Amino acid sequence: MSQGVQVVGLYVHDQDEALQFYVEKLGFRVHTDVRNGDYRWLTVQHPEQPSFQLGLFAPGAPVLDAATAQAVREIVAKGAMPPLVFVVDDCRAAYARMRDRGVEFTQEPVERYGSVDAGFRDPSGNGWKMIQARREAGK
């Protein structure tokens, strides 16, 4: 694939904390981690998804002024950022594994019409749905 979405970023409260969460608890790996003064471009990647990077960005200087950064931090901490979906082969197994690593689950796995979903948050408050898709005939 040569065209398409390459990076989508999340705002996080603390980049070190987010890095640890996504790498150690979710199994992502670091793609890029570079600094320029106060600015840190940090992206992680799912091992099975080499064409996509998830950015973990801290709201603040030099991109945002202090008041805007504060507002963004509040919005993230209130869980008001848009939905995120993490697809897995086995939701219940992933749930057990992640819970044991200390992931904060907001919803235990629930089966709805053949698909299974659970909910968790990253340390900043970003909310994820973890979904095991329904297996459809022919797929």
Added chain:
Amino acid sequence: MSADPVRVRQDPELLRRLLRAKDRMDASSHEEWPVRRLARVSYVSQAHFARSFKEAFGVPPHRYLLTRRIEQATALLRDTELPITDIAFRTGWNSLGTFGRTFRDITGQSPRALRARQKAAQHQLDHVPLCFLRAAQRPDLKIAVSEKRRRESAGKLTPVRSKVPRRTEVP
């Protein structure tokens, strides 16, 4: 604190803990959630919790819980054949009467009428994860139920049917 009702600055670390209390209500809305219990989840005093929660999320905690219970009940009415009495008890009400009254006050229709209407209007929404659809169908309770009752009896407000969005409005 600012006089501007829209923008009260709050500590993100506090908000994150308040979110945890909100998440717990989401996960177990059928349980009892007195302020004492919620405050404990958020590591704040009871007085601080009630005020901070409303500032953060725009509604007092008990009213937020009501919307979640109605959302749950609406989903069970739509997706199951459970008797309405069972749905009332499963979603946290101690009496069928209170459930029916609160449900009507919030959604503008009785549980039975809503069930009939929802079943008639089933659409294919396979591409939207169900958990998000459900949130989109959460009742939007901006005023206290008692206030809503008062206004309705005074003839200032007719029951609003559109509190539960039509499924076709979800992208």
